[in-house]
Each structure stands twice: as structure tokens, then as C-alpha cells.
Amino acid sequence: MKVSYQVVASVLVAAGLAGGLVALPRKAAAQNAPQGATTAQIPTGRQGRGGYPLPPLPADFETYQHKVRVSVVARGLDRPWSLMMMPNDxxxxxxxxxxxxxLIHDGVLDPKPVSGLPEVRRLFDIVTHPKFAENKWVYFDYLKPGTEARSPLALARAVYENGQLKNVQELYVSDPVTQGASRMAFAPDGTIYITVSGAGGRIPNGPDPRKLDTVYGKVIRLREDGSIPPDNPFVGKAGARPEIFSLGHRDHFGLAPHPQTGQMFHVEMGPYGGDKINILKAGGDYGWPDYSYGRQNDSSPLPDPHNVPGIEQALLVWLPGITPSGLLFYTGDKFPAWKGNLMVGSVVTGRVNGSSGVERVVFNNKMWETRREMFLTELKQRIRDVRQGRDGLIYLLTEEVDGAVLKLEPAD
Incomplete structure (x- = not known):
């Protein structure tokens, strides 16, 4: 597969490291967050994770092909994770x-949380069933209580009505994994794909992203009732967990099926650069932690996955990374020049706080990247999720202490 690279920083220096080029930070004064710091300990603004206030909105912003008006739908959300658009808007x-x-109803954030959620250790994604209009099912995944280091990942569904979850059913529980977050997406065949973080790499006396006895560092694939599809690639393989679809993943926080082919697209963070887009392949090994397009967090090199037998190649790579999160193929008519483009949320670019936005990727009919554009960097917001509404507009979720749902509409 042809791998496309995006060099984000404007200055590069040659270095005798695997990979050949090292991106310099665009703002040398920016400091990385201290290792192990809690949110309260991490400085805000230029020196930390977030803390940039939203600029005055609504406001108009120029992009390459469209002028975009950004307005606030709701705000005051403390570091939200995922946004789901419902059929009734x-x-x-x-x-x-x-x-x-x-819940946001009629454009207003309900002051009360949705009721009926079971006790969870950490809540992650929420998606509607493809036939929600008939069955009212919503699905959510979460960590169950466990040890300090590890907890099982679970999938549940419930009937959703008027701000309430009813008839909650726990459909699936994994082996104990680490604390990383997760995303979900339904495929056109009705199965549900779930990402399981493998950011900790190979843990001594613990799980391994490339071993099949754990879902750690994997994408898993389930039926709508939580059972195992019989065509999963490792069904019947001795010692393998049959829910595994692909392996060798790090943190992966975006899934979206291609609107024409149905192939599942997937974004994944490298350790230090090397963020990437994959097209998921049944049984595919994506190499982590043995191979990466990036470097270790201490900048030491990692073996490059190019031409390594048995390792799936990325479709597209970012150097330095953009911390991708949220994935959307735009299919609406409000932004005609963007139809069919892939939209990727960026939480931070090149480890420079306040440098994020939305990355628009254009592919040709061979699925080769032909254009990329990062826009809305002026907002200086951590874009955690990207969604399309029934109205054909684009909605963003910002992961800030004063997180917000933003609406993008044409201002041409």
C-alpha cells in the first residue's frame, strides 16, 4: 500500500535516526505536561493541556474551499469525550x-444528566443502533470496576427515551485491560467495531498488543447482541480471543465506515509523531509496540514498519502527530466541495498546546491522498469528536474544562 506522509511543522532538521527527519516544535517555549500529573496539576494555556478560552462566537473563518461560520450550540461541559447525533436532532x-x-434538546443543554446509566469506572463512547427509529437502542462502552491498573471493558445497550436509559443490558465484557479510552462504530453489515487502547505497549507479566490472548491493543468486532460473528478472523484459533478483528494498536480514537465501500477507517496515535489512518483488515497486525512511524516519548527511534512482512501499512501518516480523535466522512450538501472528504479532529499538533483544529483529507479513487487542510486552528480548542447532523452541517466537540459543542455552517 502507498503510504502518504504529512510533515506538519514548518522546520525540519536531518538527524541520524530511524525515520530520517525530526520535527522541531513550532513554539519552543511550550512545555510538555509533567508525566503522571493529574488534571489539577497540569498548567493551562500555552504551558499545559487546554485552558484556552473560546474566542467570541459566532465568527467566520476562511478555508481553502469554503468560508465557515462557527457558533456555539452548548458549552459548560467538563472535558467531554464523544458526541452522538440523534435522529430527532x-x-x-x-x-x-x-x-x-x-442531553442537548432543541439546542439547549439539559442541566440534568441522562438517568439510568449503571455504575461504571470510566464511560467512553456512545452510538445509536442503525435502526434506532425502530428499536430506540443506544450502545455505550465503559470500564467496569477492577484493580488500580486494569479493568475489563464492557459494552451495554439500553432503550433511550426522553432523557432516560431503560432496560440496560450488558452485552459483552473483556479480559482486564489498561485504562486507555475507546471508540465504537457500526459497520454496514450491522456489526459493531470497538477500539481497545494498547498505549502502554508490552507490559511485563501483563497484556501484549500483538498477542491474541487479550483484547488489549486490539479492535474487536461483535454482533449487535454482543455475540461473536462467525467470520471474525480468529474464530476457532487455539488460544485466541474470537472477538479480535485486528491487532498491534496503540491509542485509537476514531472509526468511520467508508460511505461507498463500507471499509472501516481508523485513526491511531503514535507515541511521538507517527499518527496514522488505517483501513482495517481482518486479522491485520499493525505493529505496535514493535514498529511505529513515530519515535518513543523520549525521542529514541522505533523500527519503521515499511516493508516489514506481516505488518499492515498505514494509509496516511502525520509527522509530527496531530493527536487524531473523531472521524467523519462528510456526505452532506451544505459544503459541496467537501463531499466525500474525511474529517479528523485534532487535539494537539506537534505537542504544541493550542495548535489543534480539524484536518480535512481528500482522497482520489485509488484512495491516495491528494490534499490535506488543517482549519479552525484559530479556535485553539482540543477537537475531540467530529459529527455530521441530519441538516448536513458539521458539529465539533471540544475537550476542554469549558467544553462545547460547536456548529459549522456555510458563510460563503
Whole structure:
């Protein structure tokens, strides 16, 4: 597969490291967050994770092909994780740190959280069933209580009505994994794909992203009732967990099926650069932690996965990384020049706080990247999720202490 690289920083220096080029930070004064710091300990603004206030909105912003007006739908959300657009134009928002689901109805944030959520250790994604209009099912995944280091990942579904979850059913529980977050997406065949973080790499006396006895560092694939699809690649393989679809993943916080082919697209963070887009392949090994397009967090080199037998190649790579999160193929008519483009949320670019936005990727009919554009960097917001509404507009979720849902509409 042809791999496309994006060099984000404007200055590069040749270095005798695997990979050949090292990106210099665009703002040398920016400091990385201290290792192991809690949110309260991490400085805000230029020196830390977030803390940039929203600029006055609504406001108009230029992009290459469209002028965009950005306005606030709702704000005051403490570091939200995922945004789900409902068929009646309501929005459900999962809150990873407060373990709540919040409702926006008629453009107003309900002051009360959605009721009926079971006790969870950490709430992650929320998605609607493809036939929600008939069955009213919403799905959510979460960590169950476990040890300090590891907890099982679970999938549940419930009937959603008027701000309430009813008839909650726990459909699936994994082996104990680490604390990283997760995303979900339904495929056109009705199966559900779930990402399981493998950011800790190979843990001594613990799970391994490239071993099949654990879902750690994997994408898993389940039926709508939580059972195992019989065509999963490792069904019947001795010692393998049959729910595994692909392996060798790090942190991966975006899934989206291609609107024409149905192939599942997937974004993944490298350790230090080397963020990438994959097209998921049944049984595919994506190499982590043995191979990466990036470097270790201490900048030491990692073996490059190019032409390594048995390792799947990325479709597209970012150097330095953009911390991708949220994935959307735009299919609406409000932004005609963007139809069919892939939209990727960026939480931070090149480890420079306040440098994030939305990355638009254009592919040709061979699925080769032909254009990329990062826009809305002026907002200086951590873009955690990207969604399309029934109205054909684009909605963003910002992961800030004063997190917000933003609406993008044409201003041409």
C-alpha cells in the first residue's frame, strides 16, 4: 500500500535516526505536561493541556474551499469525550471523567444528566443502533470496576427515551485491560467495531498488543447482541480471543465506515509523531509496540514498519502527530466541495498546546491522498469528536474544562 506522509511543522532538521527527519516544535517555549500529573496539576494555556478560552462566537473563518461560520450550540461541559447525533436532532454527549451522559434538546443543554446509566469506572463512547427509529437502542462502552491498573471493558445497550436509559443490558465484557479510552462504530453489515487502547505497549507479566490472548491493543468486532460473528478472523484459533478483528494498536480514537465501500477507517496515535489512518483488515497486525512511524516519548527511534512482512501499512501518516480523535466522512450538501472528504479532529499538533483544529483529507479513487487542510486552528480548542447532523452541517466537540459543542455552517 502507498503510504502518504504529512510533515506538519514548518522546520525540519536531518538527524541520524530511524525515520530520517525530526520535527522541531513550532513554539519552543511550550512545555510538555509533567508525566503522571493529574488534571489539577497540569498548567493551562500555552504551558499545559487546554485552558484556552473560546474566542467570541459566532465568527467566520476562511478555508481553502469554503468560508465557515462557527457558533456555539452548548458549552459548560467538563472535558467531554464523544458526541452522538440523534435522529430527532437531539445530541447525546458522553462525559469520560464525570461518567455521565448529557442531553442537548432543541439546542439547549439539559442541566440534568441522562438517568439510568449503571455504575461504571470510566464511560467512553456512545452510538445509536442503525435502526434506532425502530428499536430506540443506544450502545455505550465503559470500564467496569477492577484493580488500580486494569479493568475489563464492557459494552451495554439500553432503550433511550426522553432523557432516560431503560432496560440496560450488558452485552459483552473483556479480559482486564489498561485504562486507555475507546471508540465504537457500526459497520454496514450491522456489526459493531470497538477500539481497545494498547498505549502502554508490552507490559511485563501483563497484556501484549500483538498477542491474541487479550483484547488489549486490539479492535474487536461483535454482533449487535454482543455475540461473536462467525467470520471474525480468529474464530476457532487455539488460544485466541474470537472477538479480535485486528491487532498491534496503540491509542485509537476514531472509526468511520467508508460511505461507498463500507471499509472501516481508523485513526491511531503514535507515541511521538507517527499518527496514522488505517483501513482495517481482518486479522491485520499493525505493529505496535514493535514498529511505529513515530519515535518513543523520549525521542529514541522505533523500527519503521515499511516493508516489514506481516505488518499492515498505514494509509496516511502525520509527522509530527496531530493527536487524531473523531472521524467523519462528510456526505452532506451544505459544503459541496467537501463531499466525500474525511474529517479528523485534532487535539494537539506537534505537542504544541493550542495548535489543534480539524484536518480535512481528500482522497482520489485509488484512495491516495491528494490534499490535506488543517482549519479552525484559530479556535485553539482540543477537537475531540467530529459529527455530521441530519441538516448536513458539521458539529465539533471540544475537550476542554469549558467544553462545547460547536456548529459549522456555510458563510460563503
Amino acid at each position: 437531539d445530541m447525546l454527549i458522553s462525559m469520560r471523567f464525570s461518567n455521565q451522559i448529557r
